[in-house]
Amino acid sequence: DTEVTQTPKHLVMGMTNKKSLKCEQHMGHRAMYWYKQKAKKPPELMFVYSYEKLSINESVPSRFSPECPNSSLLNLHLHALQPEDSALYLCASSPAGFNEQFFGPGTRLTVL
Amino acid sequence: GNSVTQMEGPVTLSEEAFLTINCTYTATGYPSLFWYVQYPGEGLQLLLKATKADDKGSNKGFEATYRKETTSFHLEKGSVQVSDSAVYFCALPYNQGGKLIFGQGTELSVKP
Numbered sequence: 226d227t228e229v230t231q232t233p234k235h236l237v238m239g240m241t242n243k244k245s246l247k248c249e250q251h252m253g254h255r256a257m258y259w260y261k262q263k264a265k266k267p268p269e270l271m272f273v274y275s276y277e278k279l280s281i282n283e284s285v286p287s288r289f290s291p292e293c294p295n296s297s298l299l300n301l302h303l304h305a306l307q308p309e310d311s312a313l314y315l316c317a318s319s320p321a322g323f324n325e326q327f328f329g330p331g332t333r334l335t336v337l
Numbered sequence: 338g339n340s341v342t343q344m345e346g347p348v349t350l351s352e353e354a355f356l357t358i359n360c361t362y363t364a365t366g367y368p369s370l371f372w373y374v375q376y377p378g379e380g381l382q383l384l385l386k387a388t389k390a391d392d393k394g395s396n397k398g399f400e401a402t403y404r405k406e407t408t409s410f411h412l413e414k415g416s417v418q419v420s421d422s423a424v425y426f427c428a429l430p431y432n433q434g435g436k437l438i439f440g441q442g443t444e445l446s447v448k449p
Contacts, residue, residue, distance in 0.1 A: 231380075256435055267426055267439035268381065281434060315380050319435070325371055326437060328381040 229329035231316050237335045246332045248299040248316030257299040260315040306336045338431040339364040343440025350417055350447050358412040358443045360427035370410040371428040417447045
């Protein structure tokens with residue numbers, strides 16, 4: 226299995242909702258990432274997990290809460306989001322040593 | 338940390354035209370360099386990479402050579418197709434911590 230999968234593909238939520246994004250990889254990669262991407266812009270790093278431990282938090286608001294239950298799975302818990310949080314959320318993984326990153330197809334999030 | 342500057346688009350070409358997208362970088366040492374491609378509605382795909390000076394990465398007819406003298410990693414393709422229409426991102430590691438730095442992206446549109 227050489228891909229990163231993300232669910233759901235699309236998500237619409239209200240500002241008071243709680244939802245979660247899920248990311249999975251079975252390539253044995255030990256680093257996993259969450260990115261946020263606005264239309265026609267490059268991805269912006271949010272979080273990095275290395276060996277299931279949070280190693281980078283790019284000053285992301287606490288309404289985004291990452292979780293890495295095991296080496297194959299990465300979640301992003303969402304609560305009390307704002308309309309400006311609407312974006313494409315991308316998950317990626319890389320082998321140990323932070324070489325090239327492999328991206329999933331993303332979750333298109335709309336906050337109403 | 339390292340940085341990258343990428344030629345901005347949009348770029349519109351006719352089918353079978355020659356493509357060059359410029360990318361220059363500033364880096365400590367000689368990090369790996371990457372080109373990613375994002376097709377409409379999808380996540381990022383690693384297009385090609387080069388891991389050391391003078392390396393040439395190639396894939397799907399695209400090529401880029403790691404030039405340390407000019408700190409460049411320009412993307413080229415001899416004959417573009419309509420299916421190459423996408424956004425292209427140049428990228429390199431920001432530092433040793435796993436964060437990738439992306440260029441601003443170049444949107445390519447190929448007309449039949």
